[in-house]
Amino acid sequence: xxxxxxxxxxKVAQLAAMTQSLRRENADLRLNVSAxxxxxxxxxxxxxxxxxRVAALIEKLPVTAPxxxxxxxxxA
Numbered sequence: 797x798x799x800x801x802x803x804x805x806x807k808v809a810q811l812a813a814m815t816q817s818l819r820r821e822n823a824d825l826r827l828n829v830s831a832x833x834x835x836x837x838x839x840x841x842x843x844x845x846x847x848x849r850v851a852a853l854i855e856k857l858p859v860t861a862p863x864x865x866x867x868x869x870x871x872a
């Protein structure tokens with residue numbers, strides 16, 4: 797009986813240790829998710845800004861009519 801109690805006590809201790817370990821790991825993962833979410837938002841914002849700058853530059857490009865030489869290249 798005493799050995800069964802001792803074995804059960806060891807298993808409870810292992811379970812408690814594993815629970816604490818998983819809680820720490822979960823907390824670390826939550827911090828990582830938070831940091832990555834913030835980084836993702838920043839990168840998304842930067843991509844939007846870059847897209848707007850590229851779109852503004854494209855609008856500034858002069859529009860030229862195709863020349864006969866351009867048409868020949870397309871048919872070749």
